Amino acid sequence: MAGSPDINQFKELARRYGLAAVPESVSRLTQLVARQDSCVDEIVRVIEKDPTLSARLLRVANPRAADESEYTVGTVNEALMRNGIGCALLLAMGTPLSAALIKTFQTMLSLKLEPVDTHQLDSLVGAHMRCSIGFAGKVTGHVFLRMSFTTAKAIAAGILGLEPAEVTDKDEIRDAAGELLNIMTGNFKSNLCDAGLDCKLQPPKVGMTEDFETPVEPGGGLERLAFRAGPIEIFVDVTANPWDD
């Protein structure tokens, strides 16, 4: 079946410019969640076809479990029934964020960043850098990027092609961390907008905090993702708020 002229034109432009597409399962999941009237069975089928999405959903549905043996929610269907469709939206949002973070490390720092279970990393104790960006529109929430100041300095140095000792300007370190978040959220926003969940990004905020907890609105959801590359450890929190309409 032929697509609409806009979709065909976009495909042609994406090919010409070399734009990467999000995985089909994620795109489909975002579209289903965006419709809001989709039946849960349809969403379950899409998630179950993708082992990574299924594993992440079960992790979100079992926030206190240290590993799979402690899961009390064991199936995708049960996870969605207990946690609501917002949970599926978090999965759809986390995938492009995670992919963009890994790609940024590979492309700009030549580092292989691996997603790890959050329990495998120590919590960030004491003051650490927190970059946040809000998104508002048909879906609202926040993305937080957390790392130690030493990690932020190593990232700034890597991106700028310098040695960490050469990066002494705190503004430069903050700007690099903020740009890392911008790159991640740009990809993520594109996925949401393409699925019909139009939203705008708010200006990023970068600062130091001692608070490792991320607030969640009643009825909203949070997914914490963790990544490691040698001594570099990064946490990404995604929150999505419930919508009214």
Added chain:
Amino acid sequence: MATKILSVDDSRTIRLIVGKAFRPYNVTVLEAANGEEGLAIAAREKPDLVILDVTMPVMDGVTMLAKLKEDPELKAIPVIMLTAESGRDNVLQIARLGVRDYLVKPFKEDQLLEKVGRCVTLEKRPVVAPA
């Protein structure tokens, strides 16, 4: 005469990366932190190429691109978008306004050089032997 490239991005990090990429070449990199500054520099300096971000404070990249294309003196300057946003509506809107190319962040230096090299001449700076 050096090729003039205008880098418009609110991130100092990206402007530094762009500046560093062209250091081996006979290129003067001009910098602006938003579309309004970018337009003023473009009108004054008439760069050979603009590398333009989308999301910026004061004036975003799409507005700057539209204004460049409305200006008879500036509309022929080739523009390469350098942005993290590759959503369908954004790409279609930008393509309709008229851009030479589109590079999605994160990017490698050689991808940037390749796309820029298709629009303007990049001559290596002569290597100066140490005294």
